[in-house]
Amino acid sequence: MASSVEELFAFDSLLNDEEREIRSTVRKFADSTLRPNLAEWFENGTFPVRELAPEFGNLGLLGMHLDGYGCPGMSATAYGLACLEIEAADSGARSLMSVQGSLSMTAIHKYGSEEQKQQWLPDMAAGTKIGCFGLTEPDFGSNPGGMRTRATRKGTDWVLNGSKMWITNGTVADVAIVWAQTDDRIRGFLVPTDCPGFSANEMHRKLSLRASITAELSFDDVVLPADAILPESRGLASPLGCLSEARFGIIFGSIGAARDCLESAVAYSKTREVFEKPLAGYQLTQAKLADMAVDIGNGMLLAVHLGRLKDQGVIRPEQVSVGKLNNTRTAIRVARECRTILGANGITLDYPVMRHANNLESVLTYEGTAEVHQLVVGQSLTGESAFR
Missing domain, CATH: 1.10.540.10 (Acyl-CoA dehydrogenase/oxidase, N-terminal domain)
Structure with missing residues (x-):
């Protein structure tokens, strides 16, 4: 069976x-x-x-x-x-x-x-109000601490200037959480998107995450009241804490994309005949499917283990990095291998495999690139920081 x-x-x-x-x-x-x-x-x-x-x-x-x-x-x-x-x-x-x-x-x-x-x-x-999260800038992705967006005091108000890039839901959001340099470190601000000086332009010509809205945000002398600041935000650790939450979801999510690719490849291999025999009946096909199933299963086990640690309140950031690094690399590798089983049909939207593969190119790099997470894990193992 x-x-x-x-x-x-x-x-x-x-x-x-x-x-x-x-x-x-x-x-x-x-x-x-x-x-x-x-x-x-x-x-x-x-x-x-x-x-x-x-x-x-x-x-x-x-x-x-x-x-x-x-x-x-x-x-x-x-x-x-x-x-x-x-x-x-x-x-x-x-x-x-x-x-x-x-x-x-x-x-x-x-x-x-x-x-x-x-x-x-x-x-x-x-879901009646939509938010977006403005951290990444055109020149500052893996190094968000170098951001140029700045909020300056003017009386009791704040004046916000700068830009953010690759912002999901930026053009449909009601409020943007914007991280900006201030005289008191990086701080977070609640920016209603109907503020004068705020603009959001949708980014087109994407080959990945096409079923998602991505925008560039611009702030041109956006005046914000004193109570727009997130009072408990202090330094880069605040947005990074949010990113750790998002990375945790990716540990599970990416392996879901891989599972869908495998299920599609298995179903296709059982109905596609090659040399008068189902593709599933060939040893090379079964070897591919078996290896991918083991990789996906291991990713699922890792995800649940990290979920239990998080539920216990003991998960560490480097453990989240382990999960994100392993499962995104597993997922994109599985998607590419499944495409080979589907052959030419695999490049069409009649099947989900190439769509997942294209999406996973983004998932591999957002919320911290694979290289960044390698360095996080490396620092945990050696005690030495190699980011600079």
């Missing part, structure tokens, strides 16, 4: 009833609402954020692991499993979850005032 990766690794035995129910619910949502439209969204380079965000909110997927203010307060492992199922559909859809919940809402939840939390979090959890 044919087995899935989950069955091969007895994956369900690692989950409790609630986690299995969440996974099943999110998988059904992905199957019914996302998958039928993904090829069209990807081909057209669009994603209906405004329409879909309330549906994500109704399922409790936005700020899923946060407590209070309309957030479900689920476990980190449950959140990870939801990311896995959404990214098994498409990485761009999981980016909506990550940017809204793990970046924008987490920044407000961790560093905001009570008034800011009350103002924004309930509507963001419901």
Whole structure:
């Protein structure tokens, strides 16, 4: 009898009833609402954020692991499993979850005032308000500490100038969490997107994450009141703390994309005949499928292990880096190998494999490139920093 990766690794035995129910619910949502439209969204380079965000909110997927203010307060492992199922559909859809919940809402939840939390979090959890997270700049990706965006005091107000690049949901957001240099280190600011001097331009001609909205943000003398600052944000550690939350979701999500590729390749190999025999019946094909199943299963085990550590409150940043590094590299390798099984059909949008492979090129590098995470792990092993 044919087995899935989950069955091969007895994956369900690692989950409790609630986690299995969440996974099943999110998988059904992905199957019914996302998958039928993904090829069209990807081909057209669009994603209906405004329409879909309330549906994500109704399922409790936005700020899923946060407590209070309309957030479900689920476990980190449950959140990870939801990311896995959404990214098994498409990485761009999981980016909506990550940017809204793990970046924008987490920044407000961790560093905001009570008034800011009350103002924004309930509507963001419901998906009726959209947030974006402005950290990366055109010249500062892996080195965000060098950012040029600056907020200057003018009386009791702040004046914001600069730009941000590669900002998911930037053109549809109601509020941008913007990180800027100040005379008192890097600080976070809540910037309503209807402020005079704020502009967002959608970035086109992408070959990856096409079912996702990406923008460049510009700030030209944007005047913000004193209470726009996130009062508990202090230095680069604040946005990096949010990034660690997003990276955790990628550990699960990327392996979901890999699983979807493998399932597509297995199904295709069983129906495609080559020399009057199913492709699945050849040793080379089975060797490829077996190796990929083992890699994906190991990635799933690692993800759940890290989820349990996070639920216990003992996970360390370098452990998140291990998961992100391993599972994104595994996922893109699997996607490319699955494409070889599908042959020419694998490059079409009739199958999800090339779409996943293209998306994973971005997932491999955002929230910290593979090289950055190698250096984080290397520093943990040696005690020596090799970033400079």
